[in-house]
Amino acid sequence: MPEQPAPDSRNMTPPCPPGVQAHAFLWGIASQSQARIESQGACSPKDAVIAVVFSFMALEAYVNVIGPRLDPLWPPDFKAEKKYFGRLNARGTIKKINYAARLAGLKPFSEHERPLKTIVALRELRHALAHARPGLEQAALRELASPGFAAMALCDVEELAGTLHAATLRTLAERGDCPEDALHLDPRPFG
Numbered sequence: 806m807p808e809q810p811a812p813d814s815r816n817m818t819p820p821c822p823p824g825v826q827a828h829a830f831l832w833g834i835a836s837q838s839q840a841r842i843e844s845q846g847a848c849s850p851k852d853a854v855i856a857v858v859f860s861f862m863a864l865e866a867y868v869n870v871i872g873p874r875l876d877p878l879w880p881p882d883f884k885a886e887k888k889y890f891g892r893l894n895a896r897g898t899i900k901k902i903n904y905a906a907r908l909a910g911l912k913p914f915s916e917h918e919r920p921l922k923t924i925v926a927l928r929e930l931r932h933a934l935a936h937a938r939p940g941l942e943q944a945a946l947r948e949l950a951s952p953g954f955a956a957m958a959l960c961d962v963e964e965l966a967g968t969l970h971a972a973t974l975r976t977l978a979e980r981g982d983c984p985e986d987a988l989h990l991d992p993r994p995f996g
Contacts, residue, residue, distance in 0.1 A: 828870055831863035832995035839959050842952045850950040857955050858934065860962040861927035865898050867966050867994055868905050871973045874982075875908035898928055902965070909972035920961035927958055966994035 821830040838856035873879040880886040890896040895904040899921065903913040914921035930949045948954060 826866075826870060828863045828866035829995050831859050831866055835859035835863055835959060835962075836995075839955055842955055850947070853950040853952060853955040854930075854934070857927055857949060857958045858931050860959050861898075861924065861931050863995060864902070864924065864962050864966055868898070868901050868969070871909070871969060872901070872905050874977060875905060875973060899925060902969070905969060906972070909969060909976045911968065911972045914965065920965040923958050923961035924965060927962075963995065970994035 821827055825833075835856045838852045838859065842852050842856065873881075878889070880889045887896060890901065890904070893904065895901055899916065902921070902924070906913055916922060916925050926949060930946070933946070
């Protein structure tokens with residue numbers, strides 16, 4: 806039997822239940838891992854890593870939901886995104902968060918203060934894991950994969966997303982540009 810080529814994942818939607826957007830799906834995974842940590846009183850590093858990495862991905866996916874509503878030129882795919890945000894000096898998740906914040910009428914978040922400081926640490930953990938790059942010491946990885954850090958990280962992600970969400974809804978309402986789907990979001994960013 807001939808080998809089948811791998812599907813082009815750039816045009817695939819995530820395996821979300823019908824009617825659930827990617828950011829809410831990812832947040833659900835993070836929240837379930839955090840709930841396991843809390844119910845056990847301790848955790849394996851796996852649950853903490855799942856909680857923090859999926860919370861970071863949920864925030865990134867959320868920014869990609871609100872971005873096109875705030876900026877009609879927001880690129881539809883990763884290749885175009887690299888070029889567009891490169892011209893704006895806004896490449897990378899952290900810079901995209903602050904770009905979306907500015908579009909929503911907020912001051913940029915500081916990378917040296919929570920909640921964005923925590924998001925920066927999540928990005929570093931995600932990069933260390935995804936790219937198998939040395940750089941984070943084992944002690945730093947253990948700290949990032951601890952129950953205490955996981956709880957703080959989810960709170961900070963939810964706080965930042967909530968701030969972006971409220972500002973986005975306010976900005977769209979001021980523009981008279983509230984889509985009927987209201988961003989497919991309820992009053993909380995992750996539903």
